[in-house]
Amino acid sequence: MPNQEDASPSIKSCNNDYDQSCKKDAMPDKSKKNNTKKIQKKSFHIDIFKDWCKGCGICVAFCPKSVLGLGEDGKSEVVNKDACIGCGWCEIRCPDFAISVKPEGKINNGS
Numbered sequence: 001m002p003n004q005e006d007a008s009p010s011i012k013s014c015n016n017d018y019d020q021s022c023k024k025d026a027m028p029d030k031s032k033k034n035n036t037k038k039i040q041k042k043s044f045h046i047d048i049f050k051d052w053c054k055g056c057g058i059c060v061a062f063c064p065k066s067v068l069g070l071g072e073d074g075k076s077e078v079v080n081k082d083a084c085i086g087c088g089w090c091e092i093r094c095p096d097f098a099i100s101v102k103p104e105g106k107i108n109n110g111s
């Protein structure tokens with residue numbers, strides 16, 4: 001009866017004299033760079049221009065991540081900044097152009 005260890009393919013038991021690809025396939029290819037990208041979560045800066053906000057709540061209703069809420073002053077405010085995905089729905093839907101969302105680090109304050 002053949003030894004179970006001898007029958008299983010492994011680097012040690014490879015006796016293929018013509019093609020050593022079985023050994024090559026088993027070895028890591030050091031010429032290939034590790035292309036694994038680190039996934040970084042983007043953060044966004046949300047400006048609410050309170051003077052323009054009329055408190056209609058449209059931005060609150062459309063935000064898919066519950067980032068916005070209506071404050072005690074009846075106007076929109078950021079309640080969960082870290083959840084913002086920068087989709088821009090609040091900006092697009094605000095009838096008074098009272099919200100601006102930009103990726104953090106790309107804020108143009110005019111100076």
Ligand code: SF4
Nearest residue numbers: 053054056057059094
């Ligand atoms: S949609 Fe515009 S006006 Fe309406 S609550 Fe939001 S920011 Fe204010």
Ligand code: SF4
Nearest residue numbers: 063084085087088090
């Ligand atoms: S950009 Fe999108 S996720 Fe961020 S506050 Fe506006 S609607 Fe919500």
